[in-house]
Amino acid sequence: MTGEELKALRERRGLTQTQMAAFVNEMTGRKYDKQRLSKWETGKEALPRDVLGRLMMMALEQPETTEPRQGTTIAVGLQKGGTAKTATSINLAFVLARAGNRVLLVDADPQGNATVHVGIPQADVVALTEAGKVLYHALMGKTRLADIILPTSVPGLDVVPSSIALASADTELPGNLTNAQTALAEILDGVKARYDVVVIDCAPNLGAVTINALTAADFVLVPCQAEPHAILGVSAFLDTVAKIQRRLNPRLAVLGILPTMFNPRQTQDRSSLDDIARLWGEERRVFPPVPRATIYAQAAGANVITLDADIGAPGVESYVAIAAALLRASGRLPEVVDAA
Structure with a gap:
């Protein structure tokens, strides 16, 4: 996941950088702030592996649907x-x-x-x-x-x-x-x-x-x-x-x-x-x-x-x-x- 993809994921969820940092902290138990998130999005720092894995899987999530499962x-x-x-x-x-x-x-x-x-x-x-x-x-x-x-x-x-x-x-x-x-x-x-x-x-x-x-x-x-x-x-x-x-x-x-x-x-x-x-x-x-x-x-x-x-x-x-x-x-x- 690139910084641009991270930013796109955050924006799709309608979150500010501060809110996204809080969301990541809730998932990981860490204490990242808006500045750290900004560095990830600009590519100045690489995403930590545990954060990367969680966010990549989150990006696969689809909205709830009442359609039958396809199997x-x-x-x-x-x-x-x-x-x-x-x-x-x-x-x-x-x-x-x-x-x-x-x-x-x-x-x-x-x-x-x-x-x-x-x-x-x-x-x-x-x-x-x-x-x-x-x-x-x-x-x-x-x-x-x-x-x-x-x-x-x-x-x-x-x-x-x-x-x-x-x-x-x-x-x-x-x-x-x-x-x-x-x-x-x-x-x-x-x-x-x-x-x-x-x-x-x-x-x-x-x-x-x-x-x-x-x-x-x-x-x-x-x-x-x-x-x-x-x-x-x-x-x-x-x-x-x-x-x-x-x-x-x-x-x-x-x-x-x-x-x-x-x-x-x-x-x-x-x-x-x-x-x-x-x-x-x-x-x-x-x-x-x-x-x-x-x-x-x-x-x-x-x-x-x-x-x-x-x-x-x-x-x-x-x-x-x-x-x-x-x-x-x-x-x-x-x-x-x-x-x-």
């Missing part, structure tokens, strides 16, 4: 592991929820990391699996999806939990000829009216569950680690997306590619980022890269959402840019936050 669905996927799909899914879901949207996070990965990282203890995941209340059971028609959705500690964010049981679905779904590729879309139809956005965290493969996720989605986001092997995987994944568009889901659109774990000091990372721009930059949107930062590993180790632990964490600009692009593409955001 816009985005799948986050790539068949290669270790490209920050789960971190992308949960942080994107967090940004959207903080901006006032009702969000459903669907954990479609048998590893169940998204479930744990939004606050569902591992012991509870085991109990939910034994009780038949994880995604596998809903996907196979053994329970209603609405009956397994759980709230999280983030206001506006719910989760469909997953566990290792979901691994069986990749072999069991193809045997169900009636809805082998559309099972997820069908069960989501029953709950989408309750949500503005559905975020699906896909497994690092192209199995039956991932095909279901792409068939259910309106958009797909491709996180790609800034390294050669991940880049090779993007081409194969986009080929699969093209097949899904032709055969199963013509409304599916690629929202963009997100470079992840980027270290600007590494020559290989810079070269890979250049390759991503060269290969797809003209026909696809390439979002600002999420830098490699220890806060992500620390948050994963503590089973929390990175931006919930540190709202100004490196990469917040990228997640806000993705959220803005998604809301704009679904017709919910007339004014776009440009975080690039």
